[in-house]
Amino acid sequence: MDNTDAYLLNFKGCYFERSFVDVDLLENLDDFEIRDDDVFIITYPKSGTIWTQQILSLIYFEGHRNRTEMVDTIDRVPFLEYNVHKMDHQKRPSPRLFSSHLPYYLAPKGLKNKRAKILYVYRNPKDVLISYFHFSNLLVTLEATDNIEQFMKRFLDGKVIGSLWFDHIRGWYEHKHDFNILFMMYEEMKKDLRSSVLKISSFLEKELSEEDLEAVVRKATFQNMKFDPQANYDHVIKHEIGTRTNEGYFLRKGTIGDWKNHLTVEQNERFDRIFQRKMKDFPLKFIWDINEE
Template identity: 35%
Template sequence: MEKKEKFTEELVDVHGTPLLRSIAEAWSQVEGFEARPDDLLIAAYPKSGVKKLGELKSPRLVKTHLPVELLPSSLWKNDCKMIYVSRNAKDVAVSYYYFYKKIKIHPKPDSWEEFLEKFMTGKVIFGSWYDHVKGWWEKKKDYRILYLFYEDMKENPKRELLKMLKFLEKDLPEETVNKILYHTSFEIMKENSTTNYTMMPEDKMDNKISPFMRKGISGDWKNNFTVAQYERFEKHYNQQMEGTTLKFRSEI
């Protein structure tokens, strides 16, 4: 049985995807979101305010964890540019587990073993990682989507930043590029109160369990998976990813 706390929200099925009840109750706002042609969407599976967006001046930066099939239709109609950031499944599972434990509204997992099983079967918020990464991968064939990999960004941040700037048709001085690289590095962002969520009230996020920005490395899954879990996960992973051209690196 899941441990229920005062602030825990139930998961609700929205068109086949498990979402928090608060998101499900505001779904009409999500579906009715009016995109603008110069909006930039940043999308990612978790650990890879609709009303307020309407008040912002263009160009707007819109962030989402939604699977591609649940995106508001106006984003496709307006041919908005989108950047999708993906990360290997095993590291995502570990990071998401710690995130689940610290966020008060998330149904608390009894154990890593239990959470891993739910992750593999897509019974977590925003659904199946496999469907998420594959859905966005296929969609990029027909729309302006830049598909990035977390592992590539860790390996060569400058190369990946230049990819983004080219995609966005931005030409920045070398000095500015270097400043962006500095301020977006994991080490600097981890100490920045505007990005590390330390200002979040304790009744919403328990940073004592684990910091929001925990390790920021590739391959941390090795410290959490048992041999048996690894073997079962790999078998399931290969079944789920069969037939796709999408490939991930589990470490760098």
């Protein structure tokens, strides 16, 4: 039986997590007021959102020394369409930081008019798939399965939050001229976090001193975030959303190529064939297999 509708809500062709999505906001997205100094992190799920939230909140709020130490990342860089803590975004002081998994065609009009800045972070979809598989088994609000084949089918049918990976990235990339947008690749961030933070801060026109740069890089490593209660969403997922087990974490492995530990040779080849077919005329170059040190 297909349980998609029990967990997901389809709004104008894109799937959202049913339990948390703000339907009222979705219906009025076009008119959501955007400010020039707003910054949006836009991702397909499981591509590095929380990581980029951490980097941005450190750059903007100097989370390490500006009395924001006690504020969860989710409140510093809240999701637009998943307003978990019922914030009144119009009352938030500038500059506002947002996160979102929206497809390009649902973006508020102000973003399309190049007001505000967007960071679009993307990741090897095979690693996204594996991260998503574990996450779906962790959260009570997502449909669990212990069968990768079943999850892969769901992922390739686009019956997951954000719908089809291929459409999400293509949509944003092909419409990049409508937005003030920087594309960042998870694997590049992983390979060279320092250069990635510099690239991000330069796009945001936020100059960092050498000391601040070092602090951002240090606090945005996987190891540091995993043990930082404000950064790792532990409270939110365990006490507000709910988990099926006590074992899992939002920050699970944070590596490149974990798909190799999960997909069979046949599944990998099938995925590659679909990838080639869907992305063959796509101009953005992907370099997934950067070796980790």
